[in-house]
Amino acid sequence: MELKILDAKGKAKGKHTLSEQIANARVRRSVLHRVVVAEQANKRQGTHSAKTRAEVRGGGRKPYRQKKTGRARQGSIRAPHFTHGGVVHPPKPRDYSLKVNRRERRLAILGALRARVEDGDVILVNEIKFDEPKTKHAVEFLNTIGADAKRILIILPEVDDVVVKSFRNLRNDPDRRVEVRTAPASVKPGGEPVRTQAFSARDLLLAGKIIVTQEAMNRIEEVWAK
Secondary structure (H helix, E strand, C coil): CEEEEECCCCCEEEEEECCHHHHCCCCCHHHHHHHHHHHHHHCCCCCCCCCCCCCCCCCCCCCCCCCCCCCCCCCCCCCCCCCCCCCCCCCCCCCCCCCCCHHHHHHHHHHHHHHHHHCCCEEEECCCCCCCCCHHHHHHHHHHHCCCCCEEEEEECCCCHHHHHHHHCCCCCCCCEEEEEECCCCECCCCCECCCCECCHHHHHHCCEEEEEHHHHHHHHHHCCC
16 A cells, blocks of 8 residues: 655655555454544543532531421431432542553554545645744645645644644634644653654544654554554
8 A cells, every 4th residue: 555745735755655564454343443432431530529418518407397397307408309418329530441452452543544545535745844833834734735624633753833833723623623643652762752642543533634744654653563
């Protein structure tokens, strides 16, 4: 499988042959679903909390006597059916994280990437560079290379503040929403990993067009396509 390498003016500058691991990646829907569900679950903070009737302040005495009032018997004004009372089975802080096998996660990401390449939704560019952070430059770049989808995913080799700020105003654009992610963390010569926010399988599935730089694709093949 080959991809054309485009420059900032939309002209072809060569071809890139995908590694065999990406070209031959096959993933079942069940595996892909499990990976995406785990990605979503791991984003949940799980800090929600509400008080039971035992935790709400007040209600220590009986509000009125048991009999001869014509009203239903009550033992506390902090019962769940009272205003300002406790909550029945309230949410409490919990851990929503799910574990997914590393092999399954890589297979899901590579399989999703391969499927998007087959559909012609992946655009490979030699680099993305701007002299200054301006949304105008970002829009011109997208129009030049033909990225006209509603949702666009841009994958950089590492965080570039100028590029990120240029596309930042397009994150909530109703006509063309752009998300910027990075390739998976590489390893320095000393063995220390470079920590960046890598893209996920869900990012690949949601995007209408995926723009990847040459260096980012090389890093993907180096780290995940082993």
